[in-house]
Every structure is written in structure tokens, then in C-alpha cells.
Amino acid sequence: MEEAKYYSVRMRASQNIADQSESKHISGGELISTYSNIKESVNILLEKALTHSRGNADFMQIQFEAIQEPVEYIKPLEVRTNEVASMEAGQVLAKSLLEKAGIPKKTIDKVYENLSQYLEPAGAVLVDVQSGERVDDRKNKGIRVSRIDWLPYHFERWSDFYHIKGNQRLREALALATKVSSHPAAAAELCWSDDPDYVTGYVASKREGYQRITKLKEYGDERGGRIFFVHCSEELDSYIYYLEKKPVFIQWEGSREE
Numbered sequence: 001m002e003e004a005k006y007y008s009v010r011m012r013a014s015q016n017i018a019d020q021s022e023s024k025h026i027s028g029g030e031l032i033s034t035y036s037n038i039k040e041s042v043n044i045l046l047e048k049a050l051t052h053s054r055g056n057a058d059f060m061q062i063q064f065e066a067i068q069e070p071v072e073y074i075k076p077l078e079v080r081t082n083e084v085a086s087m088e089a090g091q092v093l094a095k096s097l098l099e100k101a102g103i104p105k106k107t108i109d110k111v112y113e114n115l116s117q118y119l120e121p122a123g124a125v126l127v128d129v130q131s132g133e134r135v136d137d138r139k140n141k142g143i144r145v146s147r148i149d150w151l152p153y154h155f156e157r158w159s160d161f162y163h164i165k166g167n168q169r170l171r172e173a174l175a176l177a178t179k180v181s182s183h184p185a186a187a188a189e190l191c192w193s194d195d196p197d198y199v200t201g202y203v204a205s206k207r208e209g210y211q212r213i214t215k216l217k218e219y220g221d222e223r224g225g226r227i228f229f230v231h232c233s234e235e236l237d238s239y240i241y242y243l244e245k246k247p248v249f250i251q252w253e254g255s256r257e258e
């Protein structure tokens with residue numbers, strides 16, 4: 001067998017595992033590493049979970065595994081930051097951006113009716129664009145997108161170029177949103193953090209890019225999540241396989257004249 005070049009490194013941390021039904025998700029993380037960087041990668045994820053605004057974990061798992069699948073390279077979505085004065089204004093904008101991305105209004109309304117239960121999983125919830133119904137069967141876990149990272153220094157060069165304060169969250173979220181949106185089954189994504197100290201979220205789609213919205217919830221709120229709007233005409237299992245297993249690097253080679 002050929003020697004694997006890359007490793008998927010994943011972390012999850014939670015609280016109150018004595019009673020699984022009450023277990024609270026604290027932090028998760030996923031990145032791609034070379035063999036020689038595994039120690040550093042594990043440390044990045046360890047650090048992320050140990051100093052988390054959702055609280056101290058009493059359970060943590062960090063694992064790595066060799067990646068066998070061929071790697072795909074994709075360009076980051078275009079980024080736009082929409083400043084809003086309040087959470088209400090942010091949510092109105094999020095709904096209109098979803099409509100612009102082609103999601104029917106009745107689907108958006110249905111998702112918002114079920115929102116509180118969709119914000120619970122430690123992963124993402126998949127919703128059919130047409131029916132507005134949840135279509136994954138992962139219950140309180142959701143789908144965790146994995147095997148995603150920037151090529152070394154590409155995020156730093158990208159954020160320097162656009163004079164964007166290159167924070168770790170944007171780094172992770174833009175990579176994830178780019179992967180999620182690049183598949184034919186993807187229509188749009190709605191996201192905001194479950195961390196009480198981070199209120200910026202986004203709507204992302206191939207068509208409208210990564211649209212940051214500076215306030216989608218109130219400070220202190222620990223509810224957050226991700227909803228992926230999907231075209232169920234596409235093979236759902238293969239989309240889920242892609243999200244969880246396909247190794248994707250975000251590659252940014254500089255701006256093009258447009």
C-alpha cells in the first residue's frame with residue numbers, strides 16, 4: 001500500500017458525560033495534517049477545547065487517521081460583511097439572503113418554526129430545499145463536516161490581501177462553507193455560533209458567496225448551529241459522504257482581474 005500523505009485530525013469535547021442524555025457539546029474541531037505536523041495539530045485542537053467560552057469539558061477525544069481518498073482543491077467563496085444594528089435586522093437579512101440564494105420562502109419559514117430543535121445538534125442539520133423537511137437521520141448529533149483545511153499560509157495570504165482581520169473562526173467557517181457549497185446537492189447554508197461570545201454568522205451559497213452578518217443573536221446566547229439546504233434530487237448519501245470523508249484543501253492563488 002502507498003504511504004498516506006495526509007491525516008485527518010478531529011476533536012470533540014463535552015460536559016456532563018455521566019448522564020449522556022444531558023451531555024452538552026463544548027467544542028469540536030477538524031483539520032488536515034501531515035505526519036510531521038500531527039503533534040502541532042493535536043495541540044491546536046487541544047487548546048481550542050481547553051479555553052472555551054461554552055465551559056470546561058469533562059470529556060475530550062482527539063483522534064487522527066490516515067486519509068486514503070484523493071484530495072480536492074477549491075477556491076474560497078467570495079466574502080462580504082454585512083453590518084447590522086441588531087439581531088432582528090440580522091435575521092431579516094439572513095432570510096432575504098437565503099431567498100436570493102434560491103430558497104423558497106415557505107421553506108425558510110418552516111425552518112425558522114423548527115429552529116430551536118435544529119440548533120441543538122453538535123453538527124449540521126440537512127433540510128430539503130423544496131419540502132423544508134429535515135432529511136438527515138442523525139438526530140441529536142447532526143452531520144459533522146470534516147477533512148477540511150486551508151493549504152499552509154493560504155488563509156494568511158488571503159486575509160492580508162483583503163485586509164480582513166484573519167481570525168481563527170473565519171478561517172474555519174469560510175473553509176467549511178466553501179466545502180459545503182461546492183457540491184451539486186448544496187443550495188445554501190445558514191450558520192451562527194453556539195459560543196456565547198460570538199454573534200457574527202453567515203449565509204453562504206455558491207451563487208451569493210459567504211455573506212457575513214455581524215449580529216445574528218444576542219451576546220450570552222449559547223444556541224447556535226448550521227443548516228444546510230440541499231437539493232434532494234441529488235444523491236443525499238453521496239453528499240453526506242462528501243461532507244464527512246472527502247479531503248478538501250482551500251487554495252487561494254491571489255486575486256484575478258474580474
Ligand code: WAQ
Nearest residue numbers: 121122123124143144145173193194200201224225226
Ligand atoms: N460540521 C457541521 N456542523 C458544525 C461543524 C462542522 N464541522 N462545526 C460546527 N458545527 C455546527 C454545530 O451545530 C455548532 O453548534 C454550530 O455549527 C456553530 O459552530 O466571522 O464559530 O464553531 O465570518 O461555534 C461564523 C462566522 C462562526 C465566522 C461560526 O461556529 C465569521 C462558528 P461554531
Ligand code: MG
Nearest residue numbers: 027028029172
Ligand atoms: Mg467550530
Ligand code: MG
Nearest residue numbers: 027193194195
Ligand atoms: Mg462553537
Ligand code: MG
Nearest residue numbers: 119121224225
Ligand atoms: Mg449546534
